[in-house]
Amino acid sequence: xxxxxxxxxxxxxxxxxxxxxxxxxxxxxxxxxxxxxxxxxxxxxxxxxxxxxxxxxxxxxxxxxxxxxxxxxxxxxxxxxxxxxxxxxxxxxxxxxxxxxxxxxxxxxxxxxxxxxxxxxxxxxxxxxxxxxxxxxxxxxxxxxxxxxxxxxxxxxxxxxxxxxxxxxxxxxxxxxxxxxxxxxxxxxxxxxxxxxxxxxxxxxxxxxxxxxxxxxxxxxxxxxxxxxxxxxxxxxxxxxxxxxxxxxxxxxxxxxxxxxxxxxxxxxxxxxxxxxxxxxxxxxxxxxxxxxxxxxxxxxxxxxxxxxxxxxxxxxxxxxxxxxxxxxxxxxxxxxxxxxxxxxxxxxxxxxxxxxxxxxxxxxxxxxxxxxxxxxxxxxxx
Amino acid sequence: xxxxxxxxxxxxxxxxxxxxxxxxxxxxxxxxxxxxxxxxxxxxxxxxxxxxxxxxxxxxxxxxxxxxxxxxxxxx
Numbered sequence: 001x002x003x004x005x006x007x008x009x010x011x012x013x014x015x016x017x018x019x020x021x022x023x024x025x026x027x028x029x030x031x032x033x034x035x036x037x038x039x040x041x042x043x044x045x046x047x048x049x050x051x052x053x054x055x056x057x058x059x060x061x062x063x064x065x066x067x068x069x070x071x072x073x074x075x076x077x078x079x080x081x082x083x084x085x086x087x088x089x090x091x092x093x094x095x096x097x098x099x100x101x102x103x104x105x106x107x108x109x110x111x112x113x114x115x116x117x118x119x120x121x122x123x124x125x126x127x128x129x130x131x132x133x134x135x136x137x138x139x140x141x142x143x144x145x146x147x148x149x150x151x152x153x154x155x156x157x158x159x160x161x162x163x164x165x166x167x168x169x170x171x172x173x174x175x176x177x178x179x180x181x182x183x184x185x186x187x188x189x190x191x192x193x194x195x196x197x198x199x200x201x202x203x204x205x206x207x208x209x210x211x212x213x214x215x216x217x218x219x220x221x222x223x224x225x226x227x228x229x230x231x232x233x234x235x236x237x238x239x240x241x242x243x244x245x246x247x248x249x250x251x252x253x254x255x256x257x258x259x260x261x262x263x264x265x266x267x268x269x270x271x272x273x274x275x276x277x278x279x280x281x282x283x284x285x286x287x288x289x290x291x292x293x294x295x296x297x298x299x300x301x302x303x304x305x306x307x308x309x310x311x312x313x314x315x316x317x318x319x320x321x322x323x324x325x326x327x328x329x330x331x332x333x334x335x336x337x338x339x340x341x342x343x344x345x346x347x348x349x350x351x352x353x354x355x356x357x358x359x360x361x362x363x364x365x366x367x368x369x370x371x372x373x374x375x376x377x378x379x380x381x382x383x
Numbered sequence: 384x385x386x387x388x389x390x391x392x393x394x395x396x397x398x399x400x401x402x403x404x405x406x407x408x409x410x411x412x413x414x415x416x417x418x419x420x421x422x423x424x425x426x427x428x429x430x431x432x433x434x435x436x437x438x439x440x441x442x443x444x445x446x447x448x449x450x451x452x453x454x455x456x457x458x459x
Contacts, residue, residue, distance in 0.1 A: 032394060033393065033394035033395070033427070035415070036414050036415030036427075041413050041414075044394045044398060044413070045398060045413075048394075048395060048398035048399070048402075051395065052402075062395070062398075062399060063395050063396065063399055228393070229393070229394060229425055230392060230393040230394070230425055230426055230427075231392075231423035231424060231425060231426065232423070232424040232425035233423045233424035233425075234423045234424070238392070238393065240392055240393065240396075242393075242395055243393050243395070
């Protein structure tokens with residue numbers, strides 16, 4: 001199998017990640033932050049090392065690194081936790097359902113409203129203007145993806161964060177396709193909250209994610225309350241991060257793997273990974289664009305403005321049928337709507353979806369050549 | 384030997400404090416903070432050598448790490 005579905009989750013994981021997970025089942029399987037015996041303390045030390053590693057990668061403080069189940073969980077914590085009643089949220093028209101559904105749910109519950117702002121590919125001024133026009137007196141937040149999970153496009157997030165700051169709004173960045181794939185510094189970005197999965201560009205196990213806060217403001221309302229191993233006599237959740245947002249036992253084995261994944265990314269560097277993976281995307285785009293019957297949806301993706309995600313369609317068959325045919329030829333892809341109906345509405349593919357290709361750190365130019373060859377044969381109706 | 388126990392707000396802050404103090408040459412160990420009347424219960428503490436507690440508290444204060452309580456503890 002040639003795995004080209006890293007936008008869903010990265011595979012394979014580095015050997016260090018697999019080994020860390022296996023080791024953790026023996027060495028780090030106590031409950032951190034609950035007991036005082038050596039196994040609990042050493043597990044807590046490992047968990048803290050992961051916070052430190054994440055903080056170092058994203059320019060944050062370790063105590064503002066919150067472990068979550070995944071990026072969706074992190075986004076829900078940030079969006080619902082910071083949205084005041086009667087508030088208003090602006091999100092882009094490329095957002096994943098991890099952003100859109102919380103917004104929709106808040107509107108349905110009568111808690112807050114939202115506006116979808118159009119991203120104009122290649123025209124940052126138009127994009128920023130669309131967000132600016134959407135601001136109302138009760139707007140509290142802007143949420144924007146750092147890279148579309150359908151076409152990889154990177155909106156002008158720094159300018160949108162600046163717009164949010166200018167108007168006293170919270171800025172939440174969805175780094176699902178960006179974390180580990182490109183350099184991110186939460187301070188330079190200007191985001192209040194950075195949300196990411198541990199299992200995509202950070203090469204950690206599934207069941208891990210991070211919510212990183214730039215500061216202690218604004219304090220987030222909790223969505224889940226429970227034991228934190230701290231201030232147990234107080235019925236209220238602690239006010240300080242990370243405990244405030246980490247009730248119950250964290251995924252210690254997953255965090256051990258995530259630590260190894262972050263160390264892998266830091267060794268390779270996000271800059272080098274981005275360059276290498278975008279070279280593959282460039283090869284992919286060049287190859288696919290020469291195949292009659294293939295439809296592409298963006299200009300040639302370039303480092304700086306795209307994550308390594310590219311989607312296409314074959315005119316002679318639907319996206320799911322094409323992905324199934326390519327899976328039969330040994331290629332792991334995702335087709336359909338990618339949990340991003342807003343993005344597919346943007347590209348007018350809501351009825352049929354697209355076939356998404358997302359290389360990762362372990363893909364090679366030879367694999368991309370083989371993939372393009374397979375698509376060409378499929379487009380020509382050959383086996 | 385007696386050591387000074389500095390109680391912190393959570394295990395995360397205990398770890399952060401430990402790293403800070405050890406970077407500055409102060410030997411520490413992490414332990415559960417004992418329950419005491421009026422405390423909110425369940426917390427973690429660092430122990431430092433007697434005589435080093437002032438330096439430790441100054442470093443922690445400069446780093447914005449709150450010490451919630453202080454006590455004495457015997458080694459071993």
